[in-house]
Amino acid sequence: MTRITVLGECMVEMSPDGSSDDGAPLYRMGFAGDTFNTAVYMARLGDQVAYCTALGQGDPFSDGVLAAMRREGLDTRLVREVSNRLPGLYAIVLDDSGERKFHYWRERAPIRDLFSEHTADQLIEAAKASDLVYLSGVTLAVIGDIGRARLKDILAYVHSLGVAVALDFNYRPALWPSPEAARAALDGVIPSCRYISLSSEDSRPLYGREAEDLAVEWSALGAEVVARDESHAVNVHRPDGRTATAAPGRVKAVDTTGAGDSFNAAYLSARMAGLPIATAVERAHRLAAIVVCCRGAILPHGTALRLDVP
Incomplete structure (x- = not known):
């Protein structure tokens, strides 16, 4: 067990759930977020997962998240509770093909104070005891300048101890003051990463380059880089070479929210278990295909994840 x-x-996630008799959209409330979605799927795949975050205290929404x-x-010992604050909220709007657009309310979300007080010390101890530490570009965006500086040092330290670090770029321009600020933050943690996941949708606005080009460059430094293109084909670059995998068969998506998060969960779970790259990619595609056929980022609790069955 990893x-x-x-x-x-x-x-707090508000996802479309049909419409009322007069045609007004109805929404279902749940709890989600890019790395949280990945953590949930990792746990459902059998890994031992702790989630480090900050929430409000005593309100029904923070209590609901917990x-x-x-x-x-999930192990909640790394959850920091902040009084008089509420979790961030987002609503999903879908087009006819299931592609989504997000609308956020998170200006005073408690995650911005994650690294106040003793969170850094607690995280260091937890990370040292872990096989893998996982974060995303969204994580870096929402923890602020102080948090980014502290986290960069923590990741460098645990990397020096042999702990694997995985980064999903997941670039969201609205969360950053500029592409340059995002690039500086991401560049600061890349040297600590064993696993990196990105698409050209991430790399073009940040670097003016294709994901494949960056994957070649970063793999030469020692990382395993998953480069995803618009067709959903995946090329994985490592210092010892490149593994190319074809795009999977298409499924009719209901809601693409959480597709990349679930892909990352299955891929990393498989790789940390010692499975070959091609098998990890295949399992990742299968989980993502299940997820996009349901509404919301997280499948209903108890949904079977049959990733070894075509």
């Missing part, structure tokens, strides 16, 4: 520490934000974490078997 021991994993995941860092990021869990928010209950969801515990229901999924």
